[in-house]
Amino acid sequence: DAVRIAEIPDSLVRDLKQTPRKAPLVSFEAAPPLFFLLVDGLNFCFWHPDRYETFGYGNHGGSVALGHLIKDAMRRTPDFFTPLFMKQFAPALYAVIRKKSHGELQLADERIRIIKEIGGFLEKHDLDAAIRKYRGRDVNEIASFLSAKLPYTFGDVSAANGVKLPFYKKLRLLISDLHELAGVPFKNVDKLLVYADYKLPQVLLQYEVLKLPDRMLSAIKTGEKIPHDYPEEIALRAGTIAAAERIKRATGL
Numbered sequence: 001d002a003v004r005i006a007e008i009p010d011s012l013v014r015d016l017k018q019t020p021r022k023a024p025l026v027s028f029e030a031a032p033p034l035f036f037l038l039v040d041g042l043n044f045c046f047w048h049p050d051r052y053e054t055f056g057y058g059n060h061g062g063s064v065a066l067g068h069l070i071k072d073a074m075r076r077t078p079d080f081f082t083p084l085f086m087k088q089f090a091p092a093l094y095a096v097i098r099k100k101s102h103g104e105l106q107l108a109d110e111r112i113r114i115i116k117e118i119g120g121f122l123e124k125h126d127l128d129a130a131i132r133k134y135r136g137r138d139v140n141e142i143a144s145f146l147s148a149k150l151p152y153t154f155g156d157v158s159a160a161n162g163v164k165l166p167f168y169k170k171l172r173l174l175i176s177d178l179h180e181l182a183g184v185p186f187k188n189v190d191k192l193l194v195y196a197d198y199k200l201p202q203v204l205l206q207y208e209v210l211k212l213p214d215r216m217l218s219a220i221k222t223g224e225k226i227p228h229d230y231p232e233e234i235a236l237r238a239g240t241i242a243a244a245e246r247i248k249r250a251t252g253l
Contacts, residue, residue: 003239004211008250012207016251028067029181033131034081034122035074036182039067040174041114041153045106047198049223055103065101073097086119114153121149131184139175139186147171158234167196167237194244196237209243212236 028035046062048054057065073096074081080093090112098105105111121127134142147154147168154171157164172192178184194200204210212220216232226233247253 002213003216003235005239005243005246006209006211008209008247009207012209012247013251016247016253028071028177029183031071031182033127033178033182033184035067035070036174036177037118037127038070038115039063040170040177041118041150042066042111043170043173044197048104048106053104055101055105057101066097066105069097069099069101072100083119083122086115087123088119090115090119117150117152125149131178134186135184137186138188139192140188142186143168143171143175146174158229158237160231160234160238165234165238167241169195169197193241196240200240200244201236204240204243209247210236210239 028039040063043063043066046055046066054061055065057068060068073093077096079085080089080096086093093115094108094112130142130145134145154168154174156167156169156171158167159165172195175186176189176192179186179189201210205212216226216236219226219232226236
């Protein structure tokens with residue numbers, strides 16, 4: 001049993017080539033690099049088994065809701081976003097960020113640990129100076145720097161059949177956001193692979209681009225949890241990236 005990729009349907013090509021609606025992320029344009037480091041570092045697991053408990057802020061959900069919460073917290077309590085405070089008082093900062101949200105944001109301990117790691121990173125490194133240093137250079141250079149200095153925040157490497165698969169979903173998001181929204185140009189951004197999260201497979205399944213084994217499809221439809229780094233999860237993430245590359249060739253986008 002394996003995840004298979006079907007031919008790219010004309011309907012998907014047509015939909016992708018249409019002018020997109022105004023993206024909700026435009027309200028974050030020109031935000032400081034620290035904002036994007038936090039948003040993308042904490043960008044995971046926004047789903048909830050009870051849809052009435054799904055995390056959100058106002059009419060927003062997911063990473064957009066998180067972005068608005070962090071933006072609001074940075075405006076209200078700028079002193080909480082210093083390296084020392086983030087490192088020593090991460091739970092308090094997390095509570096401030098969560099204050100105006102609704103629903104449950106899962107894996108709080110992991111998020112607090114990420115805030116602490118980012119605080120420790122900022123004690124040793126000037127983020128703005130690092131951005132200036134890597135500005136205009138190959139994306140792999142800043143990716144290597146951040147993955148080495150923030151291993152818990154951005155570490156995302158799986159293995160299958162003895163082969164390492166560096167997904168680095170959150171790191172790819174950060175570099176893309178810095179490039180597109182923060183005005184920090186990098187070379188070879190078009191070589192970034194797609195973000196292998198749990199949302200894209202839903203779209204690819206809807207368009208019947210991904211073909212899953214019956215056992216895996218049944219597990220997903222019944223809400224069965226597929227643990228991190230299980231072969232099924234690795235196959236789904238790898239299949240998503242492979243499908244996105246095929247879509248890229250089919251659309252020329």
